[in-house]
Amino acid sequence: MEKEITIYDIARELSISPTTVSRGLNNHPAVNKNTKQKIFDAAAQMGYRSNAFASRLRKQRTNTLGVIVPRLDSNFQSLVMAGMEKVANEAGYNLIISQSLETAQKEIANARTMFENRVDGLLVSLAYDTENIDHFEPFFSKGIPLLFYDRVPENKQCTSIVINNIQAAHTATTHLVEQGCQRIVHISGNLRINVYKDRLKGYKYALMDHNIAFRENYVIETNLSEQAGVEAANKILQMDPLPDGIFVANDTCAVSCIKTLKQAGISIPGDIAVVGFNNDPITRIIEPNLTSVDYPGGEMGEVAVRSLINYLDGVSDVSITNTITLRSELVVRESSLKKKLTAPPAKSGKAAGMV
Amino acid sequence: MEKEITIYDIARELSISPTTVSRGLNNHPAVNKNTKQKIFDAAAQMGYRSNAFASRLRKQRTNTLGVIVPRLDSNFQSLVMAGMEKVANEAGYNLIISQSLETAQKEIANARTMFENRVDGLLVSLAYDTENIDHFEPFFSKGIPLLFYDRVPENKQCTSIVINNIQAAHTATTHLVEQGCQRIVHISGNLRINVYKDRLKGYKYALMDHNIAFRENYVIETNLSEQAGVEAANKILQMDPLPDGIFVANDTCAVSCIKTLKQAGISIPGDIAVVGFNNDPITRIIEPNLTSVDYPGGEMGEVAVRSLINYLDGVSDVSITNTITLRSELVVRESSLKKKLTAPPAKSGKAAGMV
DNA sequence: CTTAAAATTGCAACCGATTGCAGAAACATT
């Protein structure tokens, strides 16, 4: 437990003022080169470490960003976190990360903690049961930039980073139609969440555009878990006639659904073509490999933090850039290919054609 | 941009001293009940929020834990993070998370940041190329508890949380032997890392225990990536005679290895039995389902944070509890079953027998 | 050699909460 070295100690040692030491350490232009060097040397030699709190207290800037995420243990979110941390770290920002575990209650508590920790900016992906975003009011009224990603609030003037879920779902569904599917089931997530609501919309629009009637009972709302995939598959197995296509709102669920259907003797894509969403690694492991919408998680995290920091640095104005939409694309693999590709056949299925 | 409310404002409003306000807000027993109530009411009404920095500066306790992790975008690590965040959050601690991206250089920089941020404790899983742990010296000398998990330093008196990799690998290898394998290849990770070094050891010991000669060229050192699995498989395909068992140090690599072998016409487990490590979700998707060592990531994260907090609270003494070893177990699935189980056959392979 | 301009340095007042110690007020005891 050695004593902590402060700028005062360095000042005393060099017989100069703490002011100069502080400026020197921060590379302030108004400090003589030689003095600076002396300060750096003394600091290194004495084992000085800056006290971030004192600095933050005074500067009212924390160089810290907060993140509130539904869960950390999802493939998508961990990609996002990795991207966020990378950019934040490079820019000299710390990241305080917390999970809402899909409950509004925890989200509210976390928001409060973030606020008291004086984060310079906050990144949020909403929980399942978040009904409103009143708990972020303090951030708005204090002018702390708040950026939503992926799970964003609806009808609000919030800065957000998303993909075009409607379009992506439209493309996915259209792809199934083009493969000859006429009875397409959609396994959806919680429809209170914008992401899943939009995917449902895209699915509907695509049917409409191809003059296929929308059937209420073809939409199965689930929590998209592995278990849910099994249950959905069982529901589907009882449909008569059997559907010939399924568009699932995530890959985990799609994969367990496929497994269950295969066990029941259904051929994929022969009997039923399947398309998932997220392009998780498991898409390339299930047999047949799963067609899925590639969802750039890492990029989303990077872009989110970059935007926030740019705003904080006054480079750009997030409040004007209201929504950033990232590109997503359908990666076609065997699970949806009823017709052979006209192009030279994809080889190992690893990186099949795009649409 | 409203003005920030401080305890001084509340004090003025109520015509009492800031001291009493501070005590009141912290529920100090020496403050009159009525006064407390008045303070709470005023605080709520005026929109007061505590300034964590001022508090930390004074208290020298931050209620913040730092985490340095190789990468966030791995299934195992995201489980660990989720577990850590959960426990930390419940105990009122913040988590500052940073990635070393497997480089010692970043790990050193991150350690320094954590130190300057005055984390109350630090959790670390080492990077690939970390050669020594000198960069954590400031933590030792200042008595800041430091806890390593999974990727821990060797021959050091550091508190660490691990599984018994030697034993787990021994069990896995023994299982292959019991299935009749005699020519067992081991696909390993970077052998500078304790985890992989130990798994190799366990593999060797098991061979020894069954009087099977260890062959240098049966150990393939890789980075355990998907790509590495393909390359390792190709190496294996050129061996003559072909091995009849493979023990891979992680699942990702095992799965891509299996895929490649299958494409080459090898039957799994008929020709070659395979065992992986981690029990990732993909083990249940690949066909045949992959036998693997269940590795309790979430639990590891929870235990790690809980130990640290207990120590900080003076409940336990981590410096005495030098190593915590978590239980791991082999989950047997089809990929390694050359012989049928004698017990009633496992049904869907979802949760097959244990050894 | 003077004087003005430029380059450095330092004083002192913050930032906002916490806490040891002393003093005041309220209550209890002869």
Added chain:
DNA sequence: AATGTTTCTGCAATCGGTTGCAATTTTAAG
């Protein structure tokens, strides 16, 4: 009524950097 206890409150110093402004030193110009 006097004294001893308890219960509450407040003073003032402290945590360790940061920064506006003034003071001092150096350099340049006349």
